[in-house]
Amino acid sequence: MNFKTILSMAAISLSFTMNAYSTYYEYKGEGKIIPNSDKYIGAQNDNWSCGAYSATKMLNIVGHGVSYNTIKNDYAQKVFSAFAGRFSNTxxxxxxxxxxxxxxxxxxIAQKVAESIKYGGIKTKGYKAEVRINASINxxxxxxxxxxxxxxxxxxxxSQLHWVTVIGWMNSNSSVxxxxxDGTINYENKYEFDRKRVNNWNWAAAGILPNTIVKIEEVEFNKLDAFFDHLFLGTENAIYQIPVVGEIYNLHKLGAEKFNQIVNFGPRGANEVLKSIGLPGIVPDLTVPMTLEDVVKLKNQAKKVAEEAARVSQQAAQEAQRVRDQIAEEANRIKNQLNPRNWCCKWRR
Known part of the structure; x- marks a missing residue:
């Protein structure tokens, strides 16, 4: 292979920091490595999860200290199981x-945002990954x-396809x-690297188009719609594989449109949140997918509960008024009996 290894797993175990390397090369004007890309996150230990490794590396770079094993087992495996293709050798x-x-x-990202919302914080900014096709080396x-x-x-x-994560550039020899x-960091001439990329239509049936990359963008979640559209657009069935996200999505379907309507719903309880959006007296299971039909049924049920509550409240008000009137009438009767003038008149007769 025509590349060189900059940082080996052994070097990582000796706490070598890539940031120091980066500072040295920036000082000399020879290149740059993205901060936080030196953190050791584990190494691939199977034949399919190089993509999970890349996702983990990118998450660590944007400030999420998570391991490869966590992303592979708790996130990638769920996505992979749900969307695995049926193509040959996929x-x-x-x-x-x-x-x-x-x-x-x-x-x-969505789970972390959702946890922040559930337990009292309003998270309005974050990152999302997006796919771009026909991306050039430039x-x-x-x-x-x-x-x-x-x-x-x-x-x-x-003959196999493989994910790597580009984290820096060297000016001196135009190397990626x-x-x-496997936990190593390498560099290679950018034109030689470019020639290794998947630039044909052989994998189009599996959703891989020529020169595809996955990059990240900073986004703002100023509404719940934006939150779900940024992170799950077109993949609603994936939402319910991420527990807290599924709960928020169901509350959103039931009418919660702003972050501040559902923030802190964990400690407060779903019932309080449902009250705030006009659905009192109902506590559905928010951890399971909720269809539009379910939403309509719940809203109709909430309407009936509200109507019954109003009827009972009206009856209670009427009964309270009746008791007040009765007490007032009895009080007047007793008052009249105790009035000395009434005694005097009766005595004179």
Missing amino acids: VTDIGLTPDKLALTFNSY DIENEVRYKNRPVAVLVYAG IYAES
């Missing part, structure tokens, strides 16, 4: 396709060098610096 040759890699990244360079954002790139490793899923 599992061994592809692993996570570009859309699944992006969804793995977004699922983790597009990759622009993301890494000038935006400080990593890029997951699909390359050929022999990228993280391998």
